Amino acid sequence: AQSVTQLGSHVSVSEGALVLLRCNYSSSVPPYLFWYVQYPNQGLQLLLKYTTGATLVKGINGFEAEFKKSETSFHLTKPSAHMSDAAEYFCAVSRPSGGYNKLIFGAGTRLAVHP
């Protein structure tokens, strides 16, 4: 069975500081990997995804993530935090074949950005 662990339910950074949100997964086959962002009272918006190919993936709003198979990790980073980045972030996996691509989510990490 697949599972996702997000280390740290809350992360707080200063504006302009590095953002690092951690995600580790468990899967019997190399999965597809996703990061979604959720603003209050809104649905989820895709930040970036890894399916195949280059392991460093760039997404919207300056975010990027690196797939490390040996570490079963897909950590999300942004070099310089902005106040507008404050939101909840979810890492998710799906199976490339079978399983109808349903998403298995982590519990989420709430990012706070302070001046």
Place this chain on the structure above:
Amino acid sequence: DTGVSQNPRHKITKRGQNVTFRCDPISEHNRLYWYRQTLGQGPEFLTYFQNEAQLEKSRLLSDRFSAERPKGSFSTLEIQRTEQGDSAMYLCASRGSGPTGSGEQFFGPGTRLTVL
């Protein structure tokens, strides 16, 4: 392309009542998912439709829950005899098919259910 829409956005009901939610996916998307998100948790998969066929249901979907997608377009999720534990955000997502549909799902804004 107006995105995925869900109605109502908020629903407050009393325990024991029935409620129905609607999801309108992106028009050319033939795949539709329902998820449930409780406070402080990530979304959990409930059910999946490909066109009008319901192909997978989670064990979370008890007998009180039923979902339909009668014409392969919009979908409804009904909860009968609601319980306080049903209070959650219900999210709908849709996905296209073909080579570009590599698992990317587009989410609606959700319906927040509160059972008193």
